[in-house]
Amino acid sequence: MTSHSGVLFRVATFGESHGGGVGVVVDGCPPRLAVSLDAIQADLDRRRPGQSRLVTQRDESDQVEVLSGLHQGYSTGTPIALLVRNNDQNSGAYEHLAELYRPSHADFTYDAKYGIRTIAGGGRASARETIGRVAGGSIARQLLATACGIEVLAWVSSIHTIDAGAEIDSATVTLAQVESDPTRCPSPTHAAAMTEAIEQARRNGDSLGGIVTCVARRVPPGLGEPVFDKLEADLAKAILSLPASRGIEFGAGFGATTMTGREHNDPFAPGEHGQPRTTSNHSGGIQGGISNGADIVLRVAFKPTGTIAAEQETVTRSGESTTVSAKGRHDPCVLPRAIPLVEAAVCLTLADHLLRQRATDFLPEVPPEVASISARHTP
Amino acid sequence: MTSHSGVLFRVATFGESHGGGVGVVVDGCPPRLAVSLDAIQADLDRRRPGQSRLVTQRDESDQVEVLSGLHQGYSTGTPIALLVRNNDQNSGAYEHLAELYRPSHADFTYDAKYGIRTIAGGGRASARETIGRVAGGSIARQLLATACGIEVLAWVSSIHTIDAGAEIDSATVTLAQVESDPTRCPSPTHAAAMTEAIEQARRNGDSLGGIVTCVARRVPPGLGEPVFDKLEADLAKAILSLPASRGIEFGAGFGATTMTGREHNDPFAPGEHGQPRTTSNHSGGIQGGISNGADIVLRVAFKPTGTIAAEQETVTRSGESTTVSAKGRHDPCVLPRAIPLVEAAVCLTLADHLLRQRATDFLPEVPPEVASISARHTP
Amino acid sequence: MTSHSGVLFRVATFGESHGGGVGVVVDGCPPRLAVSLDAIQADLDRRRPGQSRLVTQRDESDQVEVLSGLHQGYSTGTPIALLVRNNDQNSGAYEHLAELYRPSHADFTYDAKYGIRTIAGGGRASARETIGRVAGGSIARQLLATACGIEVLAWVSSIHTIDAGAEIDSATVTLAQVESDPTRCPSPTHAAAMTEAIEQARRNGDSLGGIVTCVARRVPPGLGEPVFDKLEADLAKAILSLPASRGIEFGAGFGATTMTGREHNDPFAPGEHGQPRTTSNHSGGIQGGISNGADIVLRVAFKPTGTIAAEQETVTRSGESTTVSAKGRHDPCVLPRAIPLVEAAVCLTLADHLLRQRATDFLPEVPPEVASISARHTP
Amino acid sequence: MTSHSGVLFRVATFGESHGGGVGVVVDGCPPRLAVSLDAIQADLDRRRPGQSRLVTQRDESDQVEVLSGLHQGYSTGTPIALLVRNNDQNSGAYEHLAELYRPSHADFTYDAKYGIRTIAGGGRASARETIGRVAGGSIARQLLATACGIEVLAWVSSIHTIDAGAEIDSATVTLAQVESDPTRCPSPTHAAAMTEAIEQARRNGDSLGGIVTCVARRVPPGLGEPVFDKLEADLAKAILSLPASRGIEFGAGFGATTMTGREHNDPFAPGEHGQPRTTSNHSGGIQGGISNGADIVLRVAFKPTGTIAAEQETVTRSGESTTVSAKGRHDPCVLPRAIPLVEAAVCLTLADHLLRQRATDFLPEVPPEVASISARHTP
Secondary structure, eight states: OOSEEOSSSEEEEEOOSSSSEEEEEEEOOOTTOBOOHHHHHHHHHHHSTTSSTTSOOOOOOOOEEEEESEETTEEOSSOEEEEEEOOOOOGGGGGGGTTBOOTTSSHHHHHHHHSOOOOGGGGGGSGGGHHHHHHHHHHHHHHHHHHHOOEEEEEEEEETTEEOGGGOOTTTOOHHHHHTSTTOOSOHHHHHHHHHHHHHHHHTTOOBOEEEEEEEESOOTTOSOSSTTOHHHHHHHHHHTSTTEEEEEETTGGGGGGSBHHHHOOOEEEOGGGOEEESSOTTTTEETTEEOSSOEEEEEEEOOOSOOSSOEEEEBTTSOEEEEOOOSOOOSOOHHHHHHHHHHHHHHHHHHHHHHHHHHOOSOOOOTTSSSSOOOSOO | OOSEEOSSSEEEEEOOSSSSEEEEEEEOOOTTOBOOHHHHHHHHHHHSTTSSTTSOOOOOOOOEEEEESEETTEEOSSOEEEEEEOOOOOGGGGGGGTTBOOTTSSHHHHHHHHSOOOOGGGGGGSGGGHHHHHHHHHHHHHHHHHHHOOEEEEEEEEETTEEOGGGOOTTTOOHHHHHTSTTOOSOHHHHHHHHHHHHHHHHTTOOBOEEEEEEEESOOTTOSOSSTTOHHHHHHHHHHTSTTEEEEEETTGGGGGGSBHHHHOOOEEEOGGGOEEESSOTTTTEETTEEOSSOEEEEEEEOOOSOOSSOEEEEBTTSOEEEEOOOSOOOSOOHHHHHHHHHHHHHHHHHHHHHHHHHHOOSOOOOTTSSSSOOOSOO | OOSEEOSSSEEEEEOOSSSSEEEEEEEOOOTTOBOOHHHHHHHHHHHSTTSSTTSOOOOOOOOEEEEESEETTEEOSSOEEEEEEOOOOOGGGGGGGTTBOOTTSSHHHHHHHHSOOOOGGGGGGSGGGHHHHHHHHHHHHHHHHHHHOOEEEEEEEEETTEEOGGGOOTTTOOHHHHHTSTTOOSOHHHHHHHHHHHHHHHHTTOOBOEEEEEEEESOOTTOSOSSTTOHHHHHHHHHHTSTTEEEEEETTGGGGGGSBHHHHOOOEEEOGGGOEEESSOTTTTEETTEEOSSOEEEEEEEOOOSOOSSOEEEEBTTSOEEEEOOOSOOOSOOHHHHHHHHHHHHHHHHHHHHHHHHHHOOSOOOOTTSSSSOOOSOO | OOSEEOSSSEEEEEOOSSSSEEEEEEEOOOTTOBOOHHHHHHHHHHHSTTSSTTSOOOOOOOOEEEEESEETTEEOSSOEEEEEEOOOOOGGGGGGGTTBOOTTSSHHHHHHHHSOOOOGGGGGGSGGGHHHHHHHHHHHHHHHHHHHOOEEEEEEEEETTEEOGGGOOTTTOOHHHHHTSTTOOSOHHHHHHHHHHHHHHHHTTOOBOEEEEEEEESOOTTOSOSSTTOHHHHHHHHHHTSTTEEEEEETTGGGGGGSBHHHHOOOEEEOGGGOEEESSOTTTTEETTEEOSSOEEEEEEEOOOSOOSSOEEEEBTTSOEEEEOOOSOOOSOOHHHHHHHHHHHHHHHHHHHHHHHHHHOOSOOOOTTSSSSOOOSOO
C-alpha cells in the first residue's frame, strides 16, 4: 500500500538509499510503445546529484538497467522493471544519526510508524526513492507524446524571495530555456540571483525553498473524473507525495481567493475545429475536475531543505535533549533537482487518466434529443 | 472509478441534483462503532442551503435515511448505505442552459468527456453530490473520535480581501466559535465585514472566494505512508476533489518558500510520556508523509462561485458566441457551506489511514541492536 | 473492502434482508449506453423467490428504482444507483435464531468476524444481497451485447445425482430452452426428474445441490491479463463469491487431469478472417489467462442449501449444545435461482476486462521485424 | 493492472523467461517481521527445474537477491524487492516458434492481446514468472507463522488416473512426508506409480496432469469478507491465476453436489475455550466467505503440460496450417513443481486477509442487548 500509484498506468517503486538499489515496476503501459532508454536516462540525469556546484556533489551515476517489459525498443504490455544500483555504500557517515531525530526529517515519524528504520542515507525517505518515479514518469511522458503530443514542462519560478514568476510566460517557455542554467530558472537575471542566494545559504550552513511551476500542453479535453478522482485532485496527490513539497495551486490558485467571480471566470469563445476555447485561463486548464483543452498550469511550494550544517535543537531516541548539525554533502536547495520530479508526477497522472478515458469512451453518440433536459428517471 | 475513495475506509457516492436522490455507501467501517444519526444529520444541516441570508435560499431539507449497515445504533461491519431524497424537481429552471456552456462550470468538460449530460441542476457536478461525502465523513468523524479522540475542525479564515487568518489561533479555536456566525469565521469583527462583502457581491451580481483553514487535533504519530500515499498527499487529493477548491497548503505552506531551513525546521524537545514534541509547527503535523503528533494544519483556496447574475461571454454547444446570466437562487460565496465539506474530506482521509496503520502495526519490538546502522542486505 | 468489485466497471452492493433495502452502485459504465430498465427487471425477476413451486414462496416483488446515472434511457457515465426496497419485515420469524449458530450458515463466522450481526433474514449473508449483483450484472450484460454482441447464458446441468450435462450442447442451447422449465434445466426429461427430486427433498425436510454450466459466446480474443488477473482467475473469484458455490472448473476442468497433453491440447486451424480457431475447446475459451475467441465454458458446483427442516446438532452463542430445525419458507434447492447470479458474475467480469483491454489497445502495429526473437534488453 | 495482487499485503511481479531477471516487490509487509532468506531460497528451490529426473533438467540456480526492505533480518515496513537473475540466454532455441502458435499455449492469445510478444521462453507466460510469487509467498508464509502459527501445506494427490487422495489424511500429513519423494505425493505406493506414469509419458512425447490438495491449518475464525472478497473467492482467484490450473473446489467441492443438506451440513459442537467447532468439515473451513477455524482444504486441477514432443496440428501467425513438435527440455508433468506455487497463492491470500481483519477489529464489544433481533433502522 505504501508504494503503488495509479489505476491503469501503475507504478510501484522500491529501494532505499543504501542496499541493493532502487527502481520501479511500471505495470499497465500499453503495448507497442516505442520506448527510448536514452530519454529515461536523460530524465534520471536531470535528477542526479552532482550536476552543478549548486547541488550535492555525491557521485551517483544512476545508470538504469531494464529488467523486463521491453522488446527491441518496444513495450510488450507486460511489467517494465527498471533498476538503478546503489554505489555509495559509506553507511558509516550516518552512524551519528542512529540515536537522534533530525528536525523536519522523517526520522521520528518512521520510528513512530514502523518501530524500525534504516538509518543510512535516510532509508526509504531518501531522495533516491524518487529515481523510480522519474524513470516511470519518463515512460509516461513518452506515452503522452506518442498518443496525443502532450508536453509536460516544469521550471523554477522562485527561490526564497527571488521570484521570477512574472517574467516567465508559461505558454511559451521551452525546455532549452529551462535547461540553459543549473538553477532551471528560465529567466537569466533571476537565475543569477538565485545562484548567488543558494551559494550564500550554503556558506551560512542554511538552506532555501521555492516554487516550481509546471505546464502541460496539448492535453485533450475530457481527461479526469468528476468526483474523487478529479484531475487536479490526482495531480495534487502526485505532487504532494514528492519530498519537501508543502503546497500546490492550479491556475489562479490562492490568488483566485481575492478575485471576484466576474474577474475569475474564464469566458468561452469559438475555437478551432468548432471546439470552444477559453479567453483566459484562471482555471488552469481544469473545470469540474476535467481537462478543458487549455494548458494545465500548476505551482508547487517546496520548503527549504531540512538538512543544514547549522546546529539545531533536538532529542535522542530515548527522549533526551541534544543538538545535531549535518555533516557531509547536502543540497542547500532542492529546487533545481525537483524539476524532473514534478514533471514525472504530472506525466504519471496524465498517463493514467488518458488510459482511463480511453477505456470508456467508445460508444456512438446519443440521439440529439437526449442530453437535453433531465427528467425524473424512474418510470 | 469516478466515485470511489479510500483503501480500507471506503466511500462511494452517487446521485445528481435531480433524479431519485443522492447518497453514499460507506464500506469498511469497523463493526461495533456507535453511530449517531443525529450527528450525521447535524453535519448535513451545516452543508444545507438556506441556513442564512448569506447562502442560497433553496429549501432542501436533506433528511438522511439509513438503508443498511447499522443495527440498534451500532455499525455491523457491512456497507452503510445512506440516502437523501431530492425534493426540488423544477428542472424547467435549467432549460435555457441546455444549449450553452456556462463559463468556469463543468458544462463543456462533461460534454467533452461523456458526450451526454444531465443539464438540470448541474447533474453530477452539482454541489448536492457532496451530501454523500458529508454523510460518510460524519461516520468517519465518529470513528476517529471513538478510537483516538481525534477532533477535526475547519473555519473560514478569509473571504476576498478580508483576512482573519492572523486573528485565529488554530490551536484553541472551538466549534462553538465557528458556528456562532453564519459566515463560519470565528473572528466576530471579520465575520461582520465578510457578511457585508458577500451581500455587496450579491447586489453586484458577482461572487467571492476565500480561504478555509482546517485543524486535526490529537492525531497519533505514525499515520500516513512514506511514498505515494503520504498523509498530505491523500489529504490534498481529498480536498482538491471538493468543488471550487483551487489550492492547498500544509503548515507554513507557500510561506515556507521564503523561509530558510534554519527558520522553517521544527526543533524537537522532550514531550509527554517520553515522546518527542516539536516546539514549532511549520511542518503542519506531518513529516516525511507521516503524522508526528502535532496538530495537522492545512489551508484551502476556494475560487469565487462560477454562477453569477452578471452577463458573461460564452459559446453554444454548436460553437457560436452568445451570453449567459444566471437566474434564480445561487450562493454568492460558498465558503460558509464548504466548512463541513473540508472537515469531511479530512475525516475520511484520516479514518482510512488509521485503519491502514492498525492493519500492520502489531508485531513485537525488534531487538535493540537492530534498527541502527544499515548494512548491505544480501548475504 | 467488503462489498466492491471490479477495476473499471465497478459495482458496490449494499443492504441486508431486513432494513431499508438492497441495491448497487455501478461506477464506470461507459456513457451513452442505452440501458433497458425492463431488462434489469427481467433479470431480477428470474432471481426472485416465488417463481414456481420449486422455490421459496416468499412474496418479494423486488421492483428496481433508479436513483441516478441514467438520462432518458442512456447512461451518463456517472454512478448508476439502483435500489430495491425490502417489503418483508416479519423479523420475529428469526427470534429463535438469535442465540444459536445454524450449521453451515454464516452465523458463527459473522460473530467471529464482527462480534455483532443482524439476525433477521441472515442479514448481509442473505441471498437478497445478490439483488445488487444481478441488477449490476444486467447493465454489464447490456454493455457486452452492445459493444461486442457477447451473449452469456447459464443453465442447470445437474441436481443431486440427476446429471443432464451430456445431453446439453453448450454451443447451441438457447435462453428460451433454459427458461422453458422452472428448473432452468434445458433437457425436459432431466428437468422432470429434477422437479421430482426437489419436491421429495422438501418433503424430507432436506435439500439438494447441483451444477450450473455457463457459456459466454462471441467474446473477442485478447480479454484477460496474463498474471494475477487472468480471465479465469477473475471469473473464479466472481463465481466463488456467490452464496453456496463450492467449486468451479473451466473447459475440461477436473476432467483434464485424467487426459494426456496429446488429448487435451486444442489444435489450431485456419478460421474466419485469417484468425485461427481451435478445433476442440478443452481450454474453455481461455489460454494463458486470455480469451482465445472460442466459447468460454465453465461449470459451478453449488452445495445443498444449508437451511433444512430436519433437526440438526449445533451450539448456542454461549457454547452449549442444542438443536435447530428451520421453520418457514425455504428453498430446498437454490440451483434454478442461481442461474441469473452466475450470469451476472460472468457479465460483470467480462465487462470489466473489456474496458481494461480498450484502455491500452490503441497504439499502431510494430514493424514486422520486431516481435520476433527476444534479445537481451539492456544496451 | 496485469501484475499486482492483494489489498494490504501486496505483490507485484515482473520479468520474463529471458531478459534481465524476474522478481517481486512485496508492499505492505508489516514491519519488524523476522524474515529468513534461507526459507525464501528453500521455497524457490522447491519450484526450481532440475530437482529430479521427473522434471525439466534446465539448470536454473535461481539465487534470490534482496534489493530493499529488509534490515538486519527484519522487515522495515517498506517495499521488499527480490530479484532472481536469468542465466539461460539461449534464445535461439525458440527461433522456430516465432512464426507459429503452439496449441494450448498463450502464443496466440498474447498476439491477440498485445500485438507483440517476446518469443523466447514464452516471455511473460513462462513459468519463471512464478518465481516472484513463490518468493513473495514465502514472506507471507513467515508472517502467517509468526502472527498466528498458521501452516500451509500442499501435495500431489493424483496424477492422471493414479489417485492417492483417499490415502492421505489432510489433517495429519506433514511436510517431511510430502518432500520425501520427488513427486511430492506423500503416499509412497502411489508416488512410485506416478513416477512410472510420468516417465512413460515422457517416452511417449506426451504429458500428464493431476490434482493438488492444499490445507491451511490454525487459521483463526473471522478471516474473509462476506460478499465479493469471500475467502474462497480470493483463494480461487489466486489459484486459478497459476499456470495450467483449470479448476478448484473447497471442502466437499463438486462432491457436495450429490450430497443432501442433511449429509453436507457441518454440525457444531462445543470446542476449546468456549469456541464452537464443527464435527465434520464438508465446508472446507469457510462458511459465508469467512474462516470458521477448521482446516481450510482445497483441491486444484492442473491440466497436462501443453508442451509435448509429439507432432500437433496448428497454424502460423499468417494463418496457414502447419505442425509443431516441442524440442528441448520440458516437464512432462508440472504437478511436483506446482506444490510451492499453490502454497504461495494460499499464503499470499491469507496474509492479505489477516491484515484486513486486523485493520477493523479493534473496537470494544457491544452491549449484550444489541446484536439480537434486527429492527428497521431508520428512526
